[in-house]
Amino acid sequence: MNSNPSTPMNANAPSSSSGGAGSPDSNAPRRNSKRPKYSRFTQQELPACKPILTPKWVISAFVLVTIVFIPIGLASLLASRDVVEIIDRYDNTCLQGSKSEKVQFIQSVESNKTCFRRLTVRKRMKQPIYVYYQLDNFYQNHRRYVKSRSDQQLRNRGDENDTSTCKPENEANGMSIVPCGLVAWSLFNDTYSFSTSNNRQLNINKRHISWKSDRDEKFGSDVFPKNFQNGSLIGGGRLIESIPLNEQEDLIVWMRTAALPTFRKLYGKIEVDIEEGETINVVLENRYNTYSFSGKKKLVLSTTSWLGGKNNFIGIAYLAVGGLCFLLATTFTIIYLVKPRHLGDPTYLSWNRNPGGH
Template identity: 60%
Template sequence: MQVVELVDKYDGECVTANDKVGFIQDTKTDKACTRTITVPKPMKGPIQVYYQLENFYQNHRRYVKSRSDKQLRSKEFSSVVKTCDPEAISEGGAPIVPCGLIAWSLFNDTFTFSVNKKTVQVNKKNIAWSSDRTIKFGSDVFPENFQKGGLIGGGQLNEKLPLSEQEDLIVWMRTAALPTFRKLYGRIETDIMASDEISVVIQNNYNTYSFGGTKALVLSTTSWIGGKNNFIGFAYVAIGTISLLIALAFVGLNMVKPRTLGDPCYLSWNKENPDYVQ
């Protein structure tokens, strides 16, 4: 089955001011933005909804270390925050749960979809790995003092839900290895036909403008081997090309300076070999 993928970069289109950083930091400005996407080919559900960020280094050493896995697993370790600087302790001196820069920078743009002017729901259940939900994030750990300081980093959390049920956070905290990455936002369970118009109301809240990052909305179908992945194809071509060049180099070396196969003078027990040492 052919994978159909739609990518819409909206960070530049959803800003109504020249000062993009000032616009995104203004809490009084309505940041709603409507985008229209025409579907070129039929898309069979479930359709994966991703957000894509570029120039965001989740693999930065300080960023990756700024979390407390013990705190995420159990309320017994809620005060274990020594690895979470600078988002470890609230202004009142109490520990922040979840602490650290990764949780603090949680992505908080939202997307509302309609197809041909009919509202379409996005299923946000089971978007995180089941092992993360059941093992890494505790069902007895609830947010405390989160995003309560003077500088707000990203999304808010529901203080009435345990971390094991807050899947947007769980998905976000599985850090990406590359500066351009996608994370699953949800799934549209219905089919979308060719030439249908998808209208997306975007709440453009997340500040990528301060560091020159970009944001995109991605809709993609999947096949039995997953979604579209150009990296694997490029990797196969690159490794195949390198292997071919190495093979040609060895062939050339053998033609220029051949070595007789099975020459016994190279064996250590051949005492006639002048290099042999008793």
């Protein structure tokens, strides 16, 4: 290869820009160029912040994170500590025997499933007291389970025959099921009633326990249950056929499927205070079948704080990050004071010598 720059190029060789954009020869054939269109954005020549992470800046940043995160973590833990929570697992207590005996008993229509529980209040519970039921090892996030529903049918009365996505719970006795699908079919149907040791009845308010957007947009006011739980195998609770779906809030709460196999769903609210040392008598109907898949059922009574329910994770996470930043800030400060590193002159950096970045 001739490296002499004065050697003329082959006159017969085509020019790389012939026929390109802006070529004076309009008759020359056009040639696609792979060169991208120039812009300051694609060439990364826009003005940018290029901070120099000196020890003082790094230590100051860690100290700032420490000052912000540790108080938030302490406040979160204190708020979580003020929440009073009572958790009672009752599935094994209310029903004894082998797994097959439990399944046979829970599926029997004639068997008496009433169970009595007593809960002791260790700390004063201020209203409102939220009543939850908790299920363990129940995979509401299973793909076939989640898909087995018809949102159009739940919303519009004219779409009650739209059950193509609800198999295998789409029809019973040759008629469409409303609401159809496995999600509605497996509706939780244990019930609870409460009273205190001094025979004070604790009424449960079940209004507005679901999301307002679900009541207004996802469930129709003119859609009524029809042919529900009329198949050969009953999955869970039944619905009142004279009440529209947007008022059956137990169903609405259940139909918002959970992402994890252990979840809680709101059953209702107790709107009176319960004093420390009182005993709550619970009369429950143990109807829901969790025995066939080794699930667990728990009754949860809980108050709330400004942060919500009882949750120590948020406070621990903030304290962990704040403590780690404090440790790093202390370590870097000691190193900087004991054995400092000589810094270079920032005027020699490329963006200081050539502010345009070229």
